[in-house]
Each structure stands twice: as C-alpha cells, then as structure tokens.
Amino acid sequence: MPLSICVLASGSSGNATFVSSGNTHLLIDSGLSTTELQRRIKAIGYETADINGILITHAHSDHYRAAGSLSRRLHIPVFAPQTTIDVIRSRSSKKRYRRLGSADTVPDAIGDISIKCFPVQHGGEDRNAGEPIGFVVTNGDASFALATDVGRASQEIIAALQGTRAVQIESNYDEEILNRKLTDPEHRTDWEYLRWVKSDDGHLSNTQCAELLALSISESTTDIFLGHLSENHPNPKSDNNSFELARQAVIHSLRQAEKPIPAIHRTYRTGLRKGQSSILLKLE
Ligand SMILES: [Zn+2]
Numbered sequence: 001m002p003l004s005i006c007v008l009a010s011g012s013s014g015n016a017t018f019v020s021s022g023n024t025h026l027l028i029d030s031g032l033s034t035t036e037l038q039r040r041i042k043a044i045g046y047e048t049a050d051i052n053g054i055l056i057t058h059a060h061s062d063h064y065r066a067a068g069s070l071s072r073r074l075h076i077p078v079f080a081p082q083t084t085i086d087v088i089r090s091r092s093s094k095k096r097y098r099r100l101g102s103a104d105t106v107p108d109a110i111g112d113i114s115i116k117c118f119p120v121q122h123g124g125e126d127r128n129a130g131e132p133i134g135f136v137v138t139n140g141d142a143s144f145a146l147a148t149d150v151g152r153a154s155q156e157i158i159a160a161l162q163g164t165r166a167v168q169i170e171s172n173y174d175e176e177i178l179n180r181k182l183t184d185p186e187h188r189t190d191w192e193y194l195r196w197v198k199s200d201d202g203h204l205s206n207t208q209c210a211e212l213l214a215l216s217i218s219e220s221t222t223d224i225f226l227g228h229l230s231e232n233h234p235n236p237k238s239d240n241n242s243f244e245l246a247r248q249a250v251i252h253s254l255r256q257a258e259k260p261i262p263a264i265h266r267t268y269r270t271g272l273r274k275g276q277s278s279i280l281l282k283l284e
C-alpha cells in the first residue's frame with residue numbers, strides 16, 4: 001500500500017496533515033475547526049471517524065484546535081509528549097469543546113505506520129508550546145518527515161530528514177521582508193511578535209529552511225511540502241512571505257549544494273482566501 005499524504009492546511013491560522021497507509025489513517029496536528037477539518041478530509045475521499053490517532057507537534061492552538069472535540073465525540077486518541085498534553089489541558093479547561101478526551105504519549109507505531117519523534121525548539125517562555133517535536137512516519141519503504149514550527153535548524157532535524165521520501169518543512173518568512181518591517185515604524189506594534197518569529201524560539205526563514213534541506217535531503221527525497229508560509233493574511237500587510245520566494249530559496253540552496261531538486265509542493269494558509277488542501281501525494 002502506498003503512503004498517502006495531504007497537507008490539509010498549514011500556517012498560523014491552522015495546521016493539519018493527513019497521512020494514510022490504506023489501513024491506518026493519522027492526523028498530524030488538528031488546528032482547524034472540527035467542521036472544516038471534516039470537510040477537508042471528506043474532500044480527499046476519507047472519513048474523519050476512520051482516523052486512528054491524532055499526533056500533536058506542540059501546544060499552540062493553530063495545531064490542536066479540533067483535538068478536543070475529535071477525541072471526545074469521535075473517540076480518536078490524541079498523542080503528544082506529556083508536557084504538551086498538560087499545557088493543552090491547562091488551557092482548554094474553560095472551553096468545553098476543546099477539552100481533550102483520551103490522550104497519551106506518542107507510541108512507536110499506530111497500526112502499520114511506525115512513528116519516530118525528534119525534538120525541535122519553538123515557543124519559549126511567553127508562548128509556551130509544551131515540548132515541541134517533529135515526526136517521521138513510515139510504512140514499508142515510504143517515509144515522511146514533518147518539521148513545522150521550528151526556531152532553528154539542529155542536528156536532530158537534519159538526522160530525522162535524512163533518507164526520508166517526503167518532507168513537510170516550514171519556510172515561514174522572507175528575511176528581507178521581516179528585517180524591513182523591523183526598521184519601519186509603521187509596523188511598530190508588530191515588532192515584539194516579529195522579533196519572536198526571528199528568534200530561536202520562533203519560525204524558520206526561507207534561507208534557514210533552504211540550508212537545512214541542503215544539509216539533509218538526498219536522492220531518496222522525491223517530494224517537499226513547504227509549509228507555515230506567512231502569506232494570505234486578511235490584511236496583506238501582515239504577509240512576510242510568498243510560496244514563490246520560499247521555493248526559489250530552496251532551489252537556489254539545493255543547486256549550490258549540488259543536490260537533486262525534488263518536486264516542491266505548495267501548502268495553503270487559510271485566511272484572506274479560504275485556502276485549500278495541498279495535492280494528495282501517494283508514495284508507492
Ligand atoms: Zn503554528
């Protein structure tokens with residue numbers, strides 16, 4: 001059976017990636033409204049009720065928004081490091097619909113999909129994200145690594161991406177756009193947030209993402225999803241990136257490193273335009 005992957009949404013307004021071996025169906029993150037998540041899963045030919053587990057990368061609500069209702073109403077188990085579960089539970093108590101049902105630490109496998117976690121740096125003191133992690137999920141010869149919401153590149157991420165067939169990695173902002181805003185008084189009210197984005201607890205820039213890929217991927221990697229792009233905000237002035245800028249940075253970096261260039265797929269932030277799911281990739 002092929003491993004099927006679809007990035008249902010990616011970005012600061014909501015994240016969810018669907019992974020299926022044919023027998024086992026998983027969500028990595030569930031940061032859309034329950035209704036929208038169900039609609040998108042149905043649109044690619046699957047049923048939310050058939051999901052066998054929800055893996056959560058970290059305790060920011062754009063990654064777990066629907067986890068409460070899916071775990072309680074549909075009894076889909078949630079898996080994340082205990083610290084992350086504790087942070088989500090501590091935040092969700094007043095909002096019943098978000099209250100987590102069954103939640104446990106991440107197992108080595110769910111059904112015929114094996115799971116490995118790796119640590120990433122993200123969140124920090126003022127934006128507590130629990131214990132942020134990325135995932136590598138594998139079925140047979142097909143493996144998929146997901147690293148989103150990452151403050152900085154690390155040996156752990158590089159090692160995790162090596163040898164995988166497909167990768168979802170964040171390419172959040174263009175350095176020039178962000179640096180310009182940080183010197184422009186018109187954006188003064190955003191400075192605190194933008195400084196965090198740029199910090200080791202924030203997000204990867206296009207260059208950081210591109211350099212990380214050049215260090216980690218090889219011929220085995222056939223597909224890359226670029227995610228958590230800062231674009232398509234209701235106010236376009238909030239955009240710090242575009243898919244094309246991110247894509248060009250990756251191509252440039254891979255060429256310089258004399259690496260083969262895999263297919264580079266778009267993911268969509270829900271925002272000004274409703275956004276949409278990525279392609280449904282099937283790794284044979
Ligand atoms: Zn996020």
Ligand SMILES: [Zn+2]
Pocket residue numbers: 058060122129149
């Ligand atoms: Zn985050």
